[in-house]
Amino acid sequence: MNLMSKENTDRAEKSIEQINVVGVKVLEQNGINVEELVKALVYNASVEFAAYYYFTNLRMHCTGTEGESIKGIIEDARLEDLSHFESCLSRIYELGGRLPNDAEEFIRISGTEFLQLPSPDPTNLKEILEKCLKAEQGAIVNWNKVCNMTIGKDPATYDVAKDILREEIEHEAWFLEMLYKRPSAHIRRKYPGERPHTHKHSRSLDI
Numbered sequence: 001m002n003l004m005s006k007e008n009t010d011r012a013e014k015s016i017e018q019i020n021v022v023g024v025k026v027l028e029q030n031g032i033n034v035e036e037l038v039k040a041l042v043y044n045a046s047v048e049f050a051a052y053y054y055f056t057n058l059r060m061h062c063t064g065t066e067g068e069s070i071k072g073i074i075e076d077a078r079l080e081d082l083s084h085f086e087s088c089l090s091r092i093y094e095l096g097g098r099l100p101n102d103a104e105e106f107i108r109i110s111g112t113e114f115l116q117l118p119s120p121d122p123t124n125l126k127e128i129l130e131k132c133l134k135a136e137q138g139a140i141v142n143w144n145k146v147c148n149m150t151i152g153k154d155p156a157t158y159d160v161a162k163d164i165l166r167e168e169i170e171h172e173a174w175f176l177e178m179l180y181k182r183p184s185a186h187i188r189r190k191y192p193g194e195r196p197h198t199h200k201h202s203r204s205l206d207i
């Protein structure tokens with residue numbers, strides 16, 4: 001990089017930091033720790049992204065006649081996790097955050113290795129369902145935390161977090177029903193990818 005272009009880059013970086021971002025400033029005035037909030041959102045985004053990947057692989061291993069009905073449930077949950085990843089991206093960048101440049105680091109921070117296939121039998125349906133349930137319960141904790149951080153202070157992020165939380169609670173209920181016969185009300189979506197609560201936050205997934 002020559003001296004001239006380095007000066008231009010420095011100037012551009014400085015000016016980005018110095019830009020008056022009212023959408024962030026008002027949150028700080030409302031008592032939000034923006035850095036902490038961005039950290040929580042990036043972490044949650046990594047969990048949703050990794051869960052989408054792992055659910056895809058787990059679903060492929062739901063074999064046999066019994067596995068067929070479980071495949072449908074995991075499909076609904078998996079596509080909504082992708083919606084959850086998409087849904088929180090705007091807020092990360094609007095708040096001045098960004099995703100890690102290294103995709104491996106992004107997956108690593110999710111801590112979702114427990115979603116790897118059951119061993120020694122990767123088609124053990126009960127174990128697959130238990131893993132899915134654990135993922136949904138973790139997601140509830142994650143999004144409930146963001147709701148608590150933003151309620152009454154950051155309506156834009158709260159709006160996203162509470163809609164994601166609503167779907168995670170439904171996902172938990174589905175897997176509880178599959179595992180323990182605890183009724184979950186409407187177990188199936190009208191169609192895979194319906195995402196009734198988050199579709200407005202993830203319109204990029206609309207075909």
Ligand SMILES: [Fe+2]
Pocket residue numbers: 048080081084139168
């Ligand atoms: Fe999710």
Ligand SMILES: [Fe+2]
Pocket residue numbers: 077080081136139167168171
């Ligand atoms: Fe979920």
